[in-house]
Amino acid sequence: MAPNGHLYFHPKGEAYCDDFSNAPLTTQAFFIHELTHVWQTQTFGRWYLILHRHPFCRYSYSLKPGAALTAYGIEQQAEIVAHAFLLRHGAKLSGVADKSAYDLLVRFKGATQN
Template identity: 40%
Template sequence: MSGRTLTSGEITLAKQLYKDSIDYDKVKIHNESYLPFDMQRDNVAMTPNGEMYYMKNTYEPDFSLAGINQQHLFMHEMMHVWQHQKEYMVRTRGLFSGVVSYYYDLDGSLLKSYPMEQQACIVSDYWLLSNYTINDWINYRNYKGKFSLSDIEGLKQKYVKILGKFPYSD
């Protein structure tokens, strides 16, 4: 389990959302299962310890050059890196991620009040909405609430309100 460091393109991509709140030199990306005996599902990435584990069909040699779906997944997993570096119990909480909902509503609570996987979905979906088209966001989002195609700015403002001063340092 050696892993590779982030490419300069991946660091630039991650900084769009996480700025300098992550120690990027500590991040490794593995092209293998985190779980023994390759028990990690093929379409699942895992980031239990500040390092990302992608199976062969989801791994990219440089996620900054990958398609939207893979970049969205990368930004989601980077949130787990951020959580780990902020001392969230990612590995322990991740044991239950297969039974928790990744879907969320923007109900006005702050990001900290959402469960770990929903936090990752919220920040990666916000990044997607901010950097790609509304149709791309519709195709890949985990947001389950209502929205109007005629009020995309209102939708963005809901995210901004939830995110508050993210990425905060505490």
């Protein structure tokens, strides 16, 4: 979890991992999801997550043509970035026939392998 722009994983918690780079792809995607919250804090300020997090935050989303990443909720943004990561590493996601929409949406520095 990244409540204030820093990642926290309790060493005895089930989400903890010594080295996410050697973890299964889905675990790496979870880490990427949490790193997106760090990016949100660094980009929009320390109060961004606190002010935009509410009990009804949705993780599910539908991509909207031409919409920027910031047009989605905070958890949706994190899911979109995690899904882009999975697609770029060869994973198949239900309902995704063309990954190019993710390539257009998630284009910030360091997001691609190129």
